[in-house]
Amino acid sequence: MTILKVDGLTKEYRNHKVVDEISFSLNKGEIFAFLGRNGAGKSTTINMLTGILKPTRGSIEIFDQPYENLNRIKSRMGVLPDNSNYYNDMTALQHMFFFARIKGFGANKKAMLELLEEVGLGEHANKKVGKFSLGMKKKLGIAQALIGTPELLFLDEPTSTLDIESSIIIRDLIIKWASQGTTVFMTSHNLDEVERVCSRIAILHKGKIEKIGSMKELQQSHDEHVRLKIKYQSNTENEFQLWMNEMNQFAEIAAWNNEWVELNIANEGVIPHIVNGAVRYHLDLFRIEVEHTSLETIFVNHENKD
Numbered sequence: 307m308t309i310l311k312v313d314g315l316t317k318e319y320r321n322h323k324v325v326d327e328i329s330f331s332l333n334k335g336e337i338f339a340f341l342g343r344n345g346a347g348k349s350t351t352i353n354m355l356t357g358i359l360k361p362t363r364g365s366i367e368i369f370d371q372p373y374e375n376l377n378r379i380k381s382r383m384g385v386l387p388d389n390s391n392y393y394n395d396m397t398a399l400q401h402m403f404f405f406a407r408i409k410g411f412g413a414n415k416k417a418m419l420e421l422l423e424e425v426g427l428g429e430h431a432n433k434k435v436g437k438f439s440l441g442m443k444k445k446l447g448i449a450q451a452l453i454g455t456p457e458l459l460f461l462d463e464p465t466s467t468l469d470i471e472s473s474i475i476i477r478d479l480i481i482k483w484a485s486q487g488t489t490v491f492m493t494s495h496n497l498d499e500v501e502r503v504c505s506r507i508a509i510l511h512k513g514k515i516e517k518i519g520s521m522k523e524l525q526q527s528h529d530e531h532v533r534l535k536i537k538y539q540s541n542t543e544n545e546f547q548l549w550m551n552e553m554n555q556f557a558e559i560a561a562w563n564n565e566w567v568e569l570n571i572a573n574e575g576v577i578p579h580i581v582n583g584a585v586r587y588h589l590d591l592f593r594i595e596v597e598h599t600s601l602e603t604i605f606v607n608h609e610n611k612d
C-alpha cells in the first residue's frame with residue numbers, strides 16, 4: 307500500500323534548484339533513508355512534504371490524498387524537524403500538552419507520560435526544557451512527533467546529538483514502530499545506523515536523487531566486488547601459489563601474507579570453488595570472512611565522483 311508518492315518535486319530559490327525533480331514512493335511500514343551531504347536538499351524536501359514549504363513544482367500525494375488536503379491529514383503524520391524551538395520555562399510534559407493541542411488531540415496525561423517514557427525522558431517529564439541538553443531536546447522532539455500514533459513519521463536526523471545508548475534505544479524504537487505499520491522517512495549522517503535500520507535508501511546529490519533502492523540493490527549497482535578474507539595455513543609456499551593460480555579464474559588477489567589472503571570475488575557463488583581448491587592443495591582454512599560493500603563506501607565513492 308502506497309503511503310507517500312512524490313513526482314517531479316522541485317524547489318527553486320531565485321531560479322536555483324535546491325530540490326530538482328525528485329520522484330519516489332513509500333510503502334506502508336517502510337523505513338526510508340534520505341541521504342546526502344550538507345546542503346543536498348534533505349530538509350527542504352522534508353519541509354515540502356510536511357507543508358512547511360511550498361513546492362515550486364511537482365506533485366505530492368499522502369495517504370492517496372492530494373497535497374491540497376494536507377491540513378486534513380496532518381494529524382496522521384508526525385514530524386521531527388531539523389530545528390525545534392522550545393519554551394525554556396515550560397516542562398517537557400507541558401510541551402507535550404501544547405503539541406497535542408496543536409495537532410488536535412486531547413490532553414491525555416497518561417498517554418503523554420508514556421511517550422516521554424518511551425524515548426527515555428520519563429524521569430524528566432516535569433523538568434523545565436531550558437535545563438535540557440541538546441540530546442534531551444531531541445528526545446522531546448521525537449516524543450512530540452509520536453503524539454496520536456502517526457501512520458507516517460518524518461524524522462530529520464533522529465539520533466544526531468544523542469549518546470550511543472540513547473541512539474540504540476531510538477534506533478530499536480524506529481524498527482518497532484515500522485513493524486507496527488508506521489512508515490518512516492528519515493535523514494541521517496550516520497550511515498552505519500541507516501544500514502542497520504532502513505529498508506530502502508535514496509542518495510540525494512545537489513537536489514537530485516542519484517541512487518535509490520534497498521541496501522542489496524545499491525551494492526549490486528556499485529561496481530565493487532565482494533571481499534573475501536581467508537585465514538589459512540600452508541605447509542609450503544608452493545601449495546599457496548598453486549591454489550592461487552587456480553583461483554585466478556574466480557578471484558583477484560587484493561592482499562596477502564603468510565597468514566591471510568584477501569580476494570575480490572564477483573559473487574558468493576564462487577566461494578565453494580575457492581574452499582575446494584584449498585582442500586585439494588592441502589591448505590588448512592581457519593576463518594572465512596565475507597565483506598559486502600558498505601553504505602559508507604557506496605556513499606563516499608558516489609559523492610567523490612565529481
Ligand SMILES: Nc1ncnc2c1ncn2[C@@H]1O[C@H](COP(=O)(O)OP(=O)(O)OP(=O)(O)O)[C@@H](O)[C@H]1O
Pocket residue numbers: 319324342343344345346347348349350351388
Ligand atoms: N530560504 C532559502 N533561500 C535560498 N537558499 C536556501 C534557502 N533554504 C535553503 N537553501 C539552500 O538549499 C540547499 C539545501 O538546503 P537543505 O537545508 O535542504 O540541505 P540539507 O540536505 O538538509 O543539509 P544538512 O545536512 O546540512 O541539514 C542549501 O544549499 C541551502 O543553502
